[in-house]
Amino acid sequence: MSMLTRTAGYGPExxxxxxxxxxxxxxxxxxxxxxxxxxxxxIPLWWxxxxxxxxxxxxxxxxxxxxxxxxxxxxxxxxxxYDGGVYLRWLANAVLYAGVGxxxxxxxxxxxxxxxxxxxxxxxxLLFNVILGGVLVPVTALALPLFLIFSAVDLTNTYWAVFxxxxxxxxxxxxxxxxxxxxxxxxxxxxARLDGSGEVRTFFTVSMRLMAPALVTVFLFQFVxxxxxxxxxxxxxxxxxxxxxxxxLYAWNxxxxxxxxxxxxxxxxxxxxxxxxxLAFLGLQRFWRSGLAAGGVKA
Amino acid sequence: xxxxxxxxxxxxxxxxxxxxxxxxxxxxxxxxxVSPFLVLFALFYLAPIAYAAYRSFFVVEREGTxxxxxxxxxxxxxxxxxxxxxxxxxxxxxxxxxxxxxxxVMLGIALLLALLIDSTLVKGKRFYRLAFFAPxxxxxxxxxxxxxxxxxxSLSPFEVVTSNVDLLGSSLVLWSIANVVTWVYIxxxxxxxxxxxxxxxxxxxxxxxxxxxxxLRIALSVKIPLVIPxxxxxxxFSIIGTLQLLxxxxxxxxxxxxxxxxxxxxxxxxxxxxxxxxxxAAAFSVVLALLTFVLSFVFLRLTQRRAFQ
Numbered sequence: 001m002s003m004l005t006r007t008a009g010y011g012p013e014x015x016x017x018x019x020x021x022x023x024x025x026x027x028x029x030x031x032x033x034x035x036x037x038x039x040x041x042x043i044p045l046w047w048x049x050x051x052x053x054x055x056x057x058x059x060x061x062x063x064x065x066x067x068x069x070x071x072x073x074x075x076x077x078x079x080x081x082y083d084g085g086v087y088l089r090w091l092a093n094a095v096l097y098a099g100v101g102x103x104x105x106x107x108x109x110x111x112x113x114x115x116x117x118x119x120x121x122x123x124x125x126l127l128f129n130v131i132l133g134g135v136l137v138p139v140t141a142l143a144l145p146l147f148l149i150f151s152a153v154d155l156t157n158t159y160w161a162v163f164x165x166x167x168x169x170x171x172x173x174x175x176x177x178x179x180x181x182x183x184x185x186x187x188x189x190x191x192a193r194l195d196g197s198g199e200v201r202t203f204f205t206v207s208m209r210l211m212a213p214a215l216v217t218v219f220l221f222q223f224v225x226x227x228x229x230x231x232x233x234x235x236x237x238x239x240x241x242x243x244x245x246x247x248x249l250y251a252w253n254x255x256x257x258x259x260x261x262x263x264x265x266x267x268x269x270x271x272x273x274x275x276x277x278x279l280a281f282l283g284l285q286r287f288w289r290s291g292l293a294a295g296g297v298k299a
Numbered sequence: 300x301x302x303x304x305x306x307x308x309x310x311x312x313x314x315x316x317x318x319x320x321x322x323x324x325x326x327x328x329x330x331x332x333v334s335p336f337l338v339l340f341a342l343f344y345l346a347p348i349a350y351a352a353y354r355s356f357f358v359v360e361r362e363g364t365x366x367x368x369x370x371x372x373x374x375x376x377x378x379x380x381x382x383x384x385x386x387x388x389x390x391x392x393x394x395x396x397x398x399x400x401x402x403x404v405m406l407g408i409a410l411l412l413a414l415l416i417d418s419t420l421v422k423g424k425r426f427y428r429l430a431f432f433a434p435x436x437x438x439x440x441x442x443x444x445x446x447x448x449x450x451x452x453s454l455s456p457f458e459v460v461t462s463n464v465d466l467l468g469s470s471l472v473l474w475s476i477a478n479v480v481t482w483v484y485i486x487x488x489x490x491x492x493x494x495x496x497x498x499x500x501x502x503x504x505x506x507x508x509x510x511x512x513x514x515l516r517i518a519l520s521v522k523i524p525l526v527i528p529x530x531x532x533x534x535x536f537s538i539i540g541t542l543q544l545l546x547x548x549x550x551x552x553x554x555x556x557x558x559x560x561x562x563x564x565x566x567x568x569x570x571x572x573x574x575x576x577x578x579x580a581a582a583f584s585v586v587l588a589l590l591t592f593v594l595s596f597v598f599l600r601l602t603q604r605r606a607f608q
Binding site for chain 1: 325326327328329331332333335336337339340342343344345346347348350351354408411412415418419420421422427428429430431432433434435436437438439440441444445446447448449453454455456457458482485486490493494497514515535539540542543545546549550553565568569572577580581584587588591592595
């Protein structure tokens, strides 16, 4: 009976009252869960910030989650001048490896993914499947054989040894192919052809613009992959002037037993390296979501 | 437009179909677009894999004790060593145990949080989404260093805990590492699942509500089944990540002696290569890569879905 009344036009209104009448207990339980996890995720970052503002003595002796004497500027000065300012160099290296690497890598991946989506050519499916297989190959598995190959041509311990392998992103090709298929209409390419535009020129002038939001996602994914790749620089680089910031902090951290004052440098250095990333990530979150949606829906 | 997974795929395929059927004569353009990636892919993906497999079939022989070392073809000699190497199997057992516990916990929490953010139960969804995703911006090395400090009795703000429980001791350190990985990746996995939830059309919920289903019932019988493809995807990537575990234990070696140089398979590979015994290290890598592939494949089969098409 009630079923009948509901379907007879009361549906939406009924649904609305239901939303309002969400039991108080469930709402409180849900909010509690969210609060607990917010603390879990944010307290370590809060600690890192607070610890960065303290002197070495107070870092160990005062309450970890609240401020003592404000020493942030002194600490920053210490990190950036330690060992001839090597930290700044590490940051610059990381930007070079991850920033430039991801930029170029995104370009290469989008060209390939676009061609896979928009042209029929011999061996296309084979090529796509091989590249997909590459998605499942973890970057750590490649580092050692890459080291052997690079040492054969005497290129270990150079920028190239970390930069060149980082350019390759099979996942980027996979995403680009999906985006190109979804966002670049075939009719538009046909029109460009009639206008006498070459295929490659059309890609750079028309198609790439249509794919632009998606390319931001590809860039982000690759940026994180390179930024997080610890094993490759670890096996490739022995000159600490070439280190990305993660490897540099790792190296500092392994010396803290011998050089205790380096602990401040590690904590403050970690804080400085993390802040711009978190801000950039949060600002660009919608690109993550759209990208993950496309990738996940397809999967 | 974008409905459930299979439907969206179908729609996309349908749209792409005419382009595929049209016989193109753009060989030149295709070569220009594809070859830059392809060359690098061959050099830095395919060649290393092939080279590792090749090296794994060689053994080093010396003439006498101090004679010059020469590499000779040794067939499966390295692989026999791999299978007789207790440290390798111990490390593999360790990461499998890690994976069996950590992956379900991490994905379970990610699913729970995604469902809560997607529900009408909580306010301030935007804030939670940002807060939960923030750890993903922290590189694993830095996350491991940070948690290493938080676990250390001398520096931790949770002194009550760390002075009574040795989080870096040999019995707990594996789970301390698991916590670092979980902390970094919950938000990322949550976002994947949440994106899948957002793709579900609202009228399905409307229909369920009219049928008298509550929030919990909708979550269990409508939402979760529809996001299973996303869960499978996150599951596969988590399994691969677990087997390749390296960064966090390597960093933890600077905090504690209870992480041995053969703690995970990849640490063992690294240690073996610094001996240096590249051929054995290569054989370890090949076996590990094959196991990773087999496990991902079995997982996909068990979950009865196609992760990639």
